[in-house]
Amino acid sequence: SILGNGFYNAFAPVATWSFEKARWRNRASMISELHITYKDNTKDIIISDSTWKVSSSSPYVQNNIYSGDTYDANKEIDGWDKPAFDDSMWTNARIMNAPSDRLVAETEPVIRKIKNINPISLKSFGDTVFVYDFGVNMTGGCELKIKGEKNTRVEIQYGELLKPNGRLEMRNLDIYYKPLPGLAFQTDVLILDGKECVFTPRFSYKGFQYVELCSNRPIKLDETNVTALNFHSDLKEVGHFSCSNDLLNQIWKAANRSYLSNVMSIPTDCPQREKNGWTADAHITMDLGLLNFDGIRFYEKWIEDMIDNQNSEGRISGIIPSSGWGYDDWIGPVWDAAMFIVPMALYDYYGDKQSISRIYSTCERYLTYLATREDIDGCVTYGIGDWVPYKTQTPTEYTTSCYYYLDNLYMAKFSEILGYDGSVYKSKAKRLKDLINNKYLDSRKNIYANGSQTSLAIALYLGIVPDGMEQKVADNLYQTVKGNNGYLDFGVLGSKTVLRMLSKYGYADMAYQMASKEDEPSWGAWIKKGFNTMPETWTLSPEFRDASINHMFLGDINAWMYNVLAGINFDPNNPGFKHILIQPHFVEGLDWVKGEYNSVKGFIRSEWKRVGGSIQLEVEIPINTTATVLVGDKTIFIEGGKHKFNF
Missing domain, CATH: 1.50.10.10 (Glycosyltransferase)
Known part of the structure; x- marks a missing residue:
């Protein structure tokens, strides 16, 4: 595992909300259990304790939830996460106090990568400045595949707007940001080691549609070098x-x-x-x-x-x-x-x-x-x-x-x-x-x-x-x-x-x-x-x-x-969509409407369209529910299934 700061260890002065003064703030720590099932179906549990080995050396030389990650590829440790790695020079982990008296398992949907998004355009300003447009505003970060001269410094800044000249516009974002020396808002930094490198920030996320890469030495980039990784809490679409x-x-x-x-x-x-x-x-x-x-x-x-x-x-x-x-x-x-x-x-x-x-x-x-x-x-x-x-x-x-x-x-x-x-x-x-x-x-x-x-x-x-x-x-x-x-x-x-x-x-x-x-x-x-x-x-x-x-x-x-x-509505007198209120409005200017909702009780659909001088309404509600259709002064009670009406 590699530990980063997140909101747990936000440091000043990078935002206006005083998270550097949080009562929980401390160095990153971890607790874990490794559950192993062997081929003979025997099981073992390995818990994190002082026999684990740690190292303060890492290519992630800094990370901040508001600024970004700084990664020095020259400090990579080959094979550190492989079984044969020699960790004799690493120190034993220290036992830390729990950050709270209550440690509660996370039960909400996890934050995960939802999809990769390729750029729709790239504009270069010479051979040291490149601006990518991903077509949509999103949350996440970017994967950068790059090769360049050893110790080349590449800054990857994320934003929502462009200036008239095509460069990244940050004025709507960094108004709240108080930079530390060497740290810019929503900016990852990659220092190359002369070999091909694939970099993804691990400890920060950004809001962006555009990404500007600036290097202190000439590099070669095209649309294939940068991919946006869109991630957020993985909520099921309903x-x-x-x-x-x-x-x-x-x-x-x-x-x-x-x-x-x-x-x-x-x-x-x-x-x-x-x-x-x-x-x-x-x-x-x-x-x-x-x-x-x-x-x-x-x-x-x-x-x-x-x-x-x-x-x-x-x-x-x-x-x-x-x-x-x-x-x-x-x-x-x-x-x-x-x-x-x-x-x-x-x-x-x-x-x-x-x-x-x-x-x-x-x-x-x-x-x-x-x-x-x-x-x-x-x-x-x-x-x-x-x-x-x-x-x-x-x-x-x-x-x-x-x-x-x-x-x-x-x-x-x-x-x-x-x-x-x-x-x-x-x-x-x-x-x-x-x-x-x-x-x-x-x-x-x-x-x-x-x-x-x-x-x-x-x-x-x-x-x-x-x-x-x-x-x-x-x-x-x-x-x-x-x-x-x-x-x-x-x-x-x-x-x-x-x-x-x-x-x-x-x-x-x-x-x-x-x-x-x-x-x-x-x-x-x-x-x-x-x-x-x-x-x-x-x-x-x-x-x-x-x-x-x-x-x-x-x-x-x-x-x-x-x-x-x-017109899809819950009934406040029958919570959880046990009874459903269907009350569409056939507004002037619309020819058709379709709404679908997978409720806790099942699939609900309300769809209407103009046909000649009348309205055709189709309603579908779960078998285990009932509904009231309200259109103008008409009130129609229906049971589960598919129904068609003309108005």
């Missing part, structure tokens, strides 16, 4: 969507690419600049994740990280895991709501209450803490709200109040699911709902807060609007969007709620118009600019100093396509 509008198909693919780029043992925000488990990024994209990939074990592991992350006050940090950073007031309850939303989603999609049971006491302590932060009105108002809005900022005290309500509402549901008395949480949720409506609802105009797209959609989405007023608020949402010529004007919370609430209350055509826009601000504008993953902001500054090109948190439009256009 969903697929397509329709007659190829722009939507490309948006769907881009959202999936960004999602997969950010499943690296934890749900991260971006795979290059930060690599952090931002809590809201994860809970906003739960539907996107679970409709496309089997994520139960992945999120179960992260829920354990949440439990570990809670401090003595009851707070959790904005990034999980955390080195100790992120428990600040500026982050707050909208982000913290991940501890409620993530386990609830696992229950809705899988019918599994284990995660709710595991995190219940953590949620109890958190709500006890939040009660100490209530203002004179009895509400909590601090923290981030509708992050990265296009223009209009929804008041953060309003969105925080709404999510404080959601926390208590979900806690009451958790209690009911587990058979506990949740009356105190149910009462608190009702009181908060009344408080929000008294404070933020203009009942004459039927608008919330400042009347932004997000403020109206959030109240509808979370069920805060008083009974009987929902359609009036939804009508105002429609008028607000229509008054903006069908363009979006929201941030991350609006990206989750506006399309959904327009669709729910009779304005699916307007939602589709918004979803299929091609100029800024829109998802389609990103595609038209040539991006194949989802940027961090709706528009990028000319200086490229403000955003990564591979964030997932604005990607719920992908799940909206399944839920609204194809």
Whole structure:
């Protein structure tokens, strides 16, 4: 084995998130068991102990999770991993204390190489600079096959953009990076020994579409010398969507690419600049994740990280895991709501209450803490709200109040699911709902807060609007969007709620118009600019100093396509798809839609197309389930199997 640092031993100053100060930080160590089965079926177990031999000499002279690996081929030790190797000069391993009192086996899907990707183009700048384009933004690293003069230094830098002259553009990434001497951001270094070398970084991963190789001496390279290795947590694909509008198909693919780029043992925000488990990024994209990939074990592991992350006050940090950073007031309850939303989603999609049971006491302590932060009105108002809005900022005290309500509402549901008395949480949720409506609802105009797209959609989405007023608020949402010529004007919370609430209350055509826009601000504008993953902001500054090109948190439009256009939905009263809600919307501008989802109960398909002046809908649901088909004012109950309808 070769040991590297990873996040366990991140060293400063290479990023802004203080991982060099982490309580766990130490030299790399290992524990292992080698299980051997001999030809006669006898077995042996060899455990790591002080009889093992180690050497500090290695061609990996340094490695850092944010910068990269430095490999000196001159220091390779021939045959070190072969049985006949003479290790007499190596020292015995030292017994180390365990990094934690709890050593828990990894149960989530492993990070593995998913595929090799060949470059689609190569541009050389003389014989020392080469820029490769791999066609798609991804996570991973590159395999380099190269031969050159001894001690030639080759730097391999990874990025998402190109400058007008064709060289690598790094300004959107290294804004957060504080370099150590000799280390550049997202850069591997290879020192040649004069022989042919095959190099792959082992201890870092990057986010990239382009790779620039620079050498201090002339080298010869072509398209065959470099291969991208795309890797991430190996989640099984369970969903697929397509329709007659190829722009939507490309948006769907881009959202999936960004999602997969950010499943690296934890749900991260971006795979290059930060690599952090931002809590809201994860809970906003739960539907996107679970409709496309089997994520139960992945999120179960992260829920354990949440439990570990809670401090003595009851707070959790904005990034999980955390080195100790992120428990600040500026982050707050909208982000913290991940501890409620993530386990609830696992229950809705899988019918599994284990995660709710595991995190219940953590949620109890958190709500006890939040009660100490209530203002004179009895509400909590601090923290981030509708992050990265296009223009209009929804008041953060309003969105925080709404999510404080959601926390208590979900806690009451958790209690009911587990058979506990949740009356105190149910009462608190009702009181908060009344408080929000008294404070933020203009009942004459039927608008919330400042009347932004997000403020109206959030109240509808979370069920805060008083009974009987929902359609009036939804009508105002429609008028607000229509008054903006069908363009979006929201941030991350609006990206989750506006399309959904327009669709729910009779304005699916307007939602589709918004979803299929091609100029800024829109998802389609990103595609038209040539991006194949989802940027961090709706528009990028000319200086490229403000955003990564591979964030997932604005990607719920992908799940909206399944839920609204194809109409595949879980029934909250029958978790785990025991009963299925099929509610497609035949929006003007689409000729056909096809959605497929391999649920925990089996295969679900909803497919419709226009034939003449009518709609043909085909639905397939698992034999062991039932479903309700909802189209306009028609409600049709069906049992498992294949069904055809005409509307």
